[in-house]
Amino acid sequence: MIAGLYRAGDSPLHRMAAGWKLLALLVAGTLVFLVESPFAALAALLAVLVLYRLAGFGLRLAMAQLRPVAIVLAILFLAQLWLASPAVAALFVTRLAALVLAAALVTLTTRTSDLVDAIERGLAPLSRLGVDVAKVSLSLSLAIRFIPAVGQIAAEIREAQIARGQRPNPLTLVAPLIVRLLKMADEIAEAIDARS
Amino acid sequence: MSTRDVVLVALFAALMAALGAFPPLMIPAIGVPITAQSMGPMLAGGIIGARRGALSMLLFVVLVAVGLPLLPGGRGGLAIFAGPTAGFILGWIAAAAVTGVLVERFWSGLSFVTAFLAAAIGGIVVLYAIGIPWISLVGGVPLATAAAGSAAFIPGDLIKAGLAAAAILMVKRSYPIIRPAHGRP
Known part of the structure; x- marks a missing residue:
């Protein structure tokens, strides 16, 4: 947090x-x-x-x-x-x-x-207009929890690249970071759906 | 919105926070620091699409508004939205939407050029079209003055559009999320 x-x-x-x-x-x-x-x-x-x-x-x-x-x-x-x-x-x-x-x-x-x-x-009053308040709450609490995790993953990727002798730049960092996040998304979504 | 959509929206809002923590790049020829964060709306729209991308930017803006220090230099809170440059933060939502619509439109034959144009139109043209009138309105200065004050950031933003376009293509090749407009599987 x-x-x-x-x-x-x-x-x-x-x-x-x-x-x-x-x-x-x-x-x-x-x-x-x-x-x-x-x-x-x-x-x-x-x-x-x-x-x-x-x-x-x-x-x-x-x-x-x-x-x-x-x-x-x-x-x-x-x-x-x-x-x-x-x-x-x-x-x-x-x-x-x-x-x-x-x-x-x-x-x-x-x-x-x-x-x-x-x-x-x-x-809450907007739920009648089709706003899914439960999903809004879920996205807020997920994002707050993901912030430190994403920073951690970015740091790991940077360290791995330095260890391999690569000089990290925004591009070599951002693309693998995003692919990692997209793979995570499937697992997290499955875990949430399995629990509800 | 499926649970996976909500997760993607939250992950890209968190990615914005991580980009805000990247050390800013200083290019002497340009003279203004380049922060990685304004690449976020281009990446969000170009990778998870217009709707989810725009929602992820909206979510990030809400997280800043409720007091999390997620902008470069640890800035955040409601004061950001009271300042004259708030249009450049709120504009991220429209920037992601427009980049997303354009990338979705050119998805099947996406090249560096089309991805770059999508990122630049959404992340620069649309963003400045919101940010500059906002400064003019809140600061009470003519549009031309507000535009002149913002012009220094354009070279850096063009570099970011290029980086975002390259990243959009790399991710499309290895882990595509956007579905082509025709023939959904």
């Missing part, structure tokens, strides 16, 4: 049901896109930072959430500055930063398993 991005804690945000957090994020995300003033966007950003505090997280963790988008945000800021005005540039970048931070906060305070449960519950 691979570790998710969840950070354990006991704050009101951690205790809140996953479904409500997702709904709140959706509403907040829509509202923040209706904001037209950079000051309102800044207020939204500060409000999200207060929520980080409430969740027991420091400013440093909040900043770490922005790092992956920092370059794109910087480029967007410069493009807006050049094409529009400083106010518009500030509005767009502040708004996006607030949204990214809010979304990351849901991830940080919600266990992967709770989010998976929320999705499965959310899908």
Whole structure:
């Protein structure tokens, strides 16, 4: 089982049901896109930072959430500055930063398993439209279990190639890896069908 | 969907995670790191077909959304979908579908050229057709600006389409999964 991005804690945000957090994020995300003033966007950003505090997280963790988008945000800021005005540039970048931070906060305070449960519950009404919720659940739990296994097989193939004196490259690794996975698929499917 | 279809979908979602853990290739002439992961949609569509391939990408996107750090550099979580480049992640679903449809269409006489075109049309043309307007919309910049910012990744993506095409052909020869459109056995 691979570790998710969840950070354990006991704050009101951690205790809140996953479904409500997702709904709140959706509403907040829509509202923040209706904001037209950079000051309102800044207020939204500060409000999200207060929520980080409430969740027991420091400013440093909040900043770490922005790092992956920092370059794109910087480029967007410069493009807006050049094409529009400083106010518009500030509005767009502040708004996006607030949204990214809010979304990351849901991830940080919600266990992967709770989010998976929320999705499965959310899908239940769709079963009348032909969505096979049991198969969706099966594919989710299988994939979570397969992730470390596939990484392990990839490492084995790479080691075997190095031992034979081959220099592994993406192609000589990917094709045998996929053939191994396809062969596995038949065995796993038979085992699942035999048990049900 | 048979149980085997579900297993194939889950395995290709897991393959995406493994590709995300591959060390990125740095080609000095291009200047941007090439990650193996965006080969995933081309491989999924070209090897398990349009429907299962697209579902495997949808499953992978859901796994990222629920907080697993499966994107290169251990990124993941809902924040990915709030950022301006989310179209390039969500676009993987359509990319796999289009690559899959094209490979299925050319299946009986599949060559490197047709496999490459299928991978490039699905994994580059379709992906950028979703990713670039997304940046433009979310970031509030004109389409041309968003396109110029994305162009640096095209050479790397062409290399990946070539690698994916070669892999699709190798797997077709040794373990074909897609059935020809006519005359199902």
